[in-house]
Amino acid sequence: MPDECLAALRARFGDRCSTVTSVREQHGRDESPFTHVPPPAAVVFAESTQDVADAVRLAAASRVPVIPYGAGSSLEGHLLAVHGGLSLDVSRMARIVATHAEDMTITVQPGVTRTAVNRALEGKGLFFPVDPGADASLGGMCATRASGTNAVRYGTMRDNVLALEVVTAGGDVIRTGTRARKSSAGYDLTRLMIGSEGTLGVITEITLRLHPLPESVAAATCSFAGIAPAVRTAMAIIQAGIPIARCELIDTHTVRMVNAHSRLTLPEQPMLLMEFHGSATDVADQARLTEALALEQGGEAFAWTTTPEERTRLWTARHNAYFAAVHAYPGRRIISTDTCVPISRLADCLLGSAAEAEATGLPHYLLGHVGDGNFHFGYVIDPENTDDWRVAEALNQTLVRRALALGGTCSGEHGIGLHKMRFLVEEAGDGAIAMMRAIKQALDPLGIMNPGKIFEI
Amino acid sequence: MPDECLAALRARFGDRCSTVTSVREQHGRDESPFTHVPPPAAVVFAESTQDVADAVRLAAASRVPVIPYGAGSSLEGHLLAVHGGLSLDVSRMARIVATHAEDMTITVQPGVTRTAVNRALEGKGLFFPVDPGADASLGGMCATRASGTNAVRYGTMRDNVLALEVVTAGGDVIRTGTRARKSSAGYDLTRLMIGSEGTLGVITEITLRLHPLPESVAAATCSFAGIAPAVRTAMAIIQAGIPIARCELIDTHTVRMVNAHSRLTLPEQPMLLMEFHGSATDVADQARLTEALALEQGGEAFAWTTTPEERTRLWTARHNAYFAAVHAYPGRRIISTDTCVPISRLADCLLGSAAEAEATGLPHYLLGHVGDGNFHFGYVIDPENTDDWRVAEALNQTLVRRALALGGTCSGEHGIGLHKMRFLVEEAGDGAIAMMRAIKQALDPLGIMNPGKIFEI
Numbered sequence: 001m002p003d004e005c006l007a008a009l010r011a012r013f014g015d016r017c018s019t020v021t022s023v024r025e026q027h028g029r030d031e032s033p034f035t036h037v038p039p040p041a042a043v044v045f046a047e048s049t050q051d052v053a054d055a056v057r058l059a060a061a062s063r064v065p066v067i068p069y070g071a072g073s074s075l076e077g078h079l080l081a082v083h084g085g086l087s088l089d090v091s092r093m094a095r096i097v098a099t100h101a102e103d104m105t106i107t108v109q110p111g112v113t114r115t116a117v118n119r120a121l122e123g124k125g126l127f128f129p130v131d132p133g134a135d136a137s138l139g140g141m142c143a144t145r146a147s148g149t150n151a152v153r154y155g156t157m158r159d160n161v162l163a164l165e166v167v168t169a170g171g172d173v174i175r176t177g178t179r180a181r182k183s184s185a186g187y188d189l190t191r192l193m194i195g196s197e198g199t200l201g202v203i204t205e206i207t208l209r210l211h212p213l214p215e216s217v218a219a220a221t222c223s224f225a226g227i228a229p230a231v232r233t234a235m236a237i238i239q240a241g242i243p244i245a246r247c248e249l250i251d252t253h254t255v256r257m258v259n260a261h262s263r264l265t266l267p268e269q270p271m272l273l274m275e276f277h278g279s280a281t282d283v284a285d286q287a288r289l290t291e292a293l294a295l296e297q298g299g300e301a302f303a304w305t306t307t308p309e310e311r312t313r314l315w316t317a318r319h320n321a322y323f324a325a326v327h328a329y330p331g332r333r334i335i336s337t338d339t340c341v342p343i344s345r346l347a348d349c350l351l352g353s354a355a356e357a358e359a360t361g362l363p364h365y366l367l368g369h370v371g372d373g374n375f376h377f378g379y380v381i382d383p384e385n386t387d388d389w390r391v392a393e394a395l396n397q398t399l400v401r402r403a404l405a406l407g408g409t410c411s412g413e414h415g416i417g418l419h420k421m422r423f424l425v426e427e428a429g430d431g432a433i434a435m436m437r438a439i440k441q442a443l444d445p446l447g448i449m450n451p452g453k454i455f456e457i
Numbered sequence: 458m459p460d461e462c463l464a465a466l467r468a469r470f471g472d473r474c475s476t477v478t479s480v481r482e483q484h485g486r487d488e489s490p491f492t493h494v495p496p497p498a499a500v501v502f503a504e505s506t507q508d509v510a511d512a513v514r515l516a517a518a519s520r521v522p523v524i525p526y527g528a529g530s531s532l533e534g535h536l537l538a539v540h541g542g543l544s545l546d547v548s549r550m551a552r553i554v555a556t557h558a559e560d561m562t563i564t565v566q567p568g569v570t571r572t573a574v575n576r577a578l579e580g581k582g583l584f585f586p587v588d589p590g591a592d593a594s595l596g597g598m599c600a601t602r603a604s605g606t607n608a609v610r611y612g613t614m615r616d617n618v619l620a621l622e623v624v625t626a627g628g629d630v631i632r633t634g635t636r637a638r639k640s641s642a643g644y645d646l647t648r649l650m651i652g653s654e655g656t657l658g659v660i661t662e663i664t665l666r667l668h669p670l671p672e673s674v675a676a677a678t679c680s681f682a683g684i685a686p687a688v689r690t691a692m693a694i695i696q697a698g699i700p701i702a703r704c705e706l707i708d709t710h711t712v713r714m715v716n717a718h719s720r721l722t723l724p725e726q727p728m729l730l731m732e733f734h735g736s737a738t739d740v741a742d743q744a745r746l747t748e749a750l751a752l753e754q755g756g757e758a759f760a761w762t763t764t765p766e767e768r769t770r771l772w773t774a775r776h777n778a779y780f781a782a783v784h785a786y787p788g789r790r791i792i793s794t795d796t797c798v799p800i801s802r803l804a805d806c807l808l809g810s811a812a813e814a815e816a817t818g819l820p821h822y823l824l825g826h827v828g829d830g831n832f833h834f835g836y837v838i839d840p841e842n843t844d845d846w847r848v849a850e851a852l853n854q855t856l857v858r859r860a861l862a863l864g865g866t867c868s869g870e871h872g873i874g875l876h877k878m879r880f881l882v883e884e885a886g887d888g889a890i891a892m893m894r895a896i897k898q899a900l901d902p903l904g905i906m907n908p909g910k911i912f913e914i
Contacts, residue, residue: 102696102801125698145641156639158648159616174888180797181829182613183866184602184652186873186881186911187893191615191648195641212698239559241582241669281738340637344559372638409640416643424643431631435900436644442899443892454643 001041001085005062009044009086012054016045027069027079027087031134033333033383034077034418040067040087047092049165049173049204056202057171059086060448067450068198070111070137074144075336076417078197082452088202090139096120097205104210105162105179110139110203117208126210129154132413133322139203144415145195149318152238152371153245153277154211156413157194164193165205169444179207192439197415198450200443214245214277218287219311220304222294223269227251227354227366229297230270231347234370236293237274238343242286246275247371248318251354254325254365258317261324266317267301272370273318280306321367325378329363333383335392338420339403340374340412349406350375353399362391374412401426416454424454458498458541462519466501466543469511473502484526484536484544488591490790490840491534491875497524497544504549506622506630506661513659514628516543517905524907525655527568527594531601532793533874535654539909545659547596553577554662561667562619562636567596567660574665583667586611589870590779596660601872602652606775609695609828610702610734611668613870614651621650622662626901636664649896654872655907657900671702671734675744676768677761679751680726684708684811684823686754687727688804691827693750694731695800699743703732704828705775708811711782711822715774718781723774724758729827730775737763778824782835786820790840792849795877796860797831797869806863807832810856819848831869858883873911881911 009017018024019042028039041064046052059066065085072079081087093109094116100106101124108117113135117128130141132148140146142164147156154160163177166189176189193200224230227249234247250258251270259266272294276286287304294302305311312319325334341349350368357364357377368375379395381388400410400423410416410423425433437455440447451457466474475481476499485496498521503509516523522542529536538544550566551573557563558581565574570592574585587598589605597603599621604613611617620634623646633646650657681687684706691704707715708727716723729751733743744761751759762768769776782791798806807825814821814834825832834856836849857867857880867873867880882890894912897904908914 100799100801103799105799145639145645147639147641151639155616158639158645159612168888168892172888172891174892175886176889178861178866178884179799179864180831180866180869181799182602182604182608182615182797182831182869184604184795184868184870184872185866185877185884186652186889187657187896188602188615188645188648188652189889189892191645192896195643195645200644279739279742282736285736338641340639342557342560342562342636342638344557374637374639404635407636409635409637409642411641412637412639413641415641420642427635427642429632431625431629432633432643432646434629435625435631435646438899439644439649439896442895 001064002062005058005064006042008058009042009055012058013044018043027089028081030072030074030077030079032075032077032419033335033381034080036080036082040081041084043087043089045089045092049167052088052090052167052202052204053171053173055086055088056167060169060171060446063446063448065448065451068139068143068202070140071113071135073134073136074140074417075414076419078415078417078453080418082418091137101126103179105207106210107205107207108138109205110137112138114138114141121210125213127213128208129211130157130160138206142194142203142206143197147413149246149248149369151369152247153243158191160209161190161194161206162209163207164190164203166193166201167204168201169446169449197417197453199440199454200449216278216280216283216306217311218276218283218304218306219314220274220287220290220302221314222272222299222302223267224297224299225269227270228347228351230272231350231370233272233294233297233299235343235346237290238371240289240293242289244274244286244371245277248273249368249370249375250317250321251366254321254367255317257324257328257365258320261327262316262320264316271317273315325365329380332380334378335381335396336414337377337396337399338411338414339399339408340372341403341406341408343373345406345408346370346373349403349408352402353377356398357395360391360395362388372412373408418453421455458521458543459519462515462521463499465515466499466512469515470501475500484546485538487529487531487534487536489532489534490792490838491537493537493539497538498541500544500546502546502549506624509545509547509624509659509661510628510630512543512545513624517626517628517903520903520905522905522908525596525600525659527597528570528592530591530593531597531874532871533876535872535874535910537875539875548594558583560636562664563667564662564664565595566662567594569595571595571598578667582670584670585665586668587614587617595663599651599660599663600654604870606703606705606826608826609704610700615648617666618647618651618663619666620664621647621660623650623658624661625658626903626906654874654910656897656911657906673735673737673740673763674768675733675740675761675763676771677731677744677747677759678771679729679756679759680724681754681756682726684727685804685808687729688807688827690729690751690754690756692800692803694747695828697746697750699746701731701743701828702734705730706825706827706832707774707778708823711778711824712774714781714785714822715777718784719773719777721773728774730772782822786837789837792836792838792853793871794834794853794856795868795871796856796865797829798860798863798865800830802863802865803827803830806860806865809859810834813855814852817848817852819845829869830865875910878912
């Protein structure tokens with residue numbers, strides 16, 4: 001970063017512009033195993049839209065890259081300063097701007113996390129459903145088009161954002177929509193920004209669509225003799241049109257890790273973990289229909305409940321899966337896959353890849369939002385071991401090519417970031433990539449917005 | 458159109474390139490009262506993606522405007538050749554490309570109409586819900602981000618399209634997505650094209666998301682002493698979280714027209730027409746809850762039924778409203794408004810505008826998708842009478858400004874076209890317009906794709 005840029009940032013932001021090594025290092029990584037040295041040259045902690053606009057303008061004046069930073073929970077290397085520059089931390093922009101319960105909307109700053117949104121809604125009979133697992137920031141969830149366990153029923157960030165305020169690459173502040181539920185007024189800039197991974201501007205305010213809390217919630221679990229019958233049950237549930245609210249698969253490896261981590265004694269078999277939302281009659285109907293489908297596939301010990309404590313108990317394995325994985329392999333890192341295929345192709349995509357992963361001997365586990373056709377292998381690697389990297393990347397490449405051949409996508413919800421750029425080219429094709437690049441060039445002519453992500457610069 | 462361009466089009470398309478006056482005139486108008494003379498210089502009837510690509514390339518070589526044409530049912534002047542050029546008619550591209558009932562998707566060519574999609578799905582237990590009233594083409598419905606009566610439950614074209622094939626302004630063929638239900642793979646080109654009104658490319662194939670046919674469907678109607686209690690009932694239904702599938706308002710003028718057109722004897726009062734989807738228990742619950750809310754507002758003669766014949770009878774007034782309006786005023790034309798506001802602001806937006814319309818004495822009627830906060834005044838004008846135009850435009854302007862002040866949009870579902878360009882500037886602001894223009898310039902550098910729509914060139 002040129003001295004004059006750093007001086008200007010310090011003059012504007014005082015001690016909210018940090019060059020302390022530990023702060024820079026913290027902002028130069030994410031939850032992925034990917035690394036880049038050096039970290040960003042400086043970190044600015046924005047507290048307002050004006051701060052963001054001023055930081056972008058000062059960076060633009062010296063053509064310094066700007067990397068928006070929320071909660072740091074990305075899984076695809078989005079936050080790494082691969083072309084140097086400034087990390088623009090919006091985590092202090094964590095205010096609920098306005099709650100319109102009467103319209104089922106809430107407007108928040110980008111540093112607000114999803115759990116904070118739901119805390120703010122307590123007692124209002126409403127909730128925000130998108131749940132990627134991590135307590136991600138809403139800004140980051142927009143930027144990566146996040147989804148998670150509830151998407152099978154409530155959709156993704158694409159479906160649950162009404163409007164954004166954005167600071168453009170030129171430092172202008174724009175609004176991309178209104179609080180109306182629908183609009184045909186011009187290009188859908190909201191959806192263009194959602195999934196743009198910080199490469200087109202910085203999201204500074206978000207209006208979310210909320211949903212009524214269901215009258216009744218039922219949790220259910222079922223174990224299976226193998227992955228195949230579990231996957232086939234998930235497919236049958238979706239194809240039967242059951243409006244399931246969550247439909248998660250965990251494999252035997254995940255169950256073992258969870259048993260070890262949480263001192264449980266779950267049968268060490270693949271499990272489906274499900275949730276049903278609706279009236280009391282509805283959820284009972286849904287649970288019974290689902291049980292019948294699971295039994296057809298040989299499902300064992302199907303259990304369901306609507307009481308909060310029992311629901312929590314049944315879902316322990318899923319809630320603890322991430323931490324169980326982190327703790328199961330100290331010093332190791334996880335490469336997460338993220339393919340998503342049409343539901344009829346789920347078994348074709350998943351089963352072959354599971355067998356291939358087993359065959360390598362590389363430690364791994366599998367969990368997924370199988371109701372959406374989306375699942376994640378976690379390949380457990382020693383980041384110092386080039387063989388581990390090679391094996392994991394080869395498995396991922398085979399999986400992605402299989403998913404693409406089956407009409408699917410290389411990324412269901414994590415984004416492209418640093419890690420899936422070559423897969424995006426295979427998936428989208430040269431023409432669509434050219435269109436994306438033309439948009440990038442038009443909206444960020446200096447190429448300062450999170451350069452080197454989504455596509456090579 | 459330069460002679461060499463016309464010659465090249467004739468050489469490529471033979472008698473599928475027409476310059477017959479009646480054909481050109483038919484392609485130079487839409488369902489709106491807006492006119493432009495002369496009509497397009499020629500019409501090409503495309504029968505394949507390759508035809509579209511070739512037509513665009515030949516037009517681009519001479520910088521000739523290209524105006525995609527589907528069913529001709531636009532309401533905002535989208536099809537008028539305001540800068541001359543070629544009408545590219547895709548109505549013969551009317552093939553169902555692939556039905557994947559097991560994934561609840563269908564892939565169609567752009568000339569397929571929404572009723573044709575649903576005919577193709579008969580017996581499969583699935584339907585495509587987006588219903589703008591007119592039997593529009595799917596290409597046009599994508600281009601205008603159409604919605605209609607079912608959107609309150611099932612969303613708009615934004616929510617129900619998985620992927621597109623598009624011919625770019627340069628004549629390249631791209632795909633914007635896959636059949637996976639969700640994706641975070643790069644910029645959301647699908648959503649960018651949806652609502653782009655032919656200004657960024659020509660849509661040549663569409664993959665739609667389908668929904669399971671509901672087990673039971675109930676239709677309901679209720680009359681009210683005035684518009685205010687009808688609107689307040691609609692607001693109460695949405696705010697109670699009732700998952701109503703359709704929630705339509707028609708005013709006294711509309712009821713009168715329908716009575717005259719269909720020889721009915723409906724009470725000449727504002728009516729809500731509603732539909733509920735779900736299990737038999739569900740729809741009964743929804744109908745009873747709704748009845749209670751209607752009664753609180755003084756609703757009269759609430760009736761509901763689940764038998765198909767009775768449902769059709771109850772909904773006659775809504776089904777026939779458009780034709781009743783067309784026939785009620787021979788020689789007149791309709792200017793349709795299209796504002797949409799957050800549901801809590803619906804009464805504030807609608808009631809004042811209804812009073813203002815009454816006060817002018819201009820014949821008009823009101824109908825709307827009030828569950829979404831979206832409604833349409835139809836101002837009935839004599840197209841030769843400049844006073845009628847002036848009064849209607851003044852009413853519309855006041856309405857739009859009111860909607861924008863209440864957090865709404867100038868267009869819920871018809872698009873901007875020719876007619877709402879100045880409103881779009883007021884709604885989106887200069888910065889967002891500049892971003893839209895930058896995208897347009899980047900993707901259509903020659904400015905040949907439906908120029909003069911959405912924004913002035």
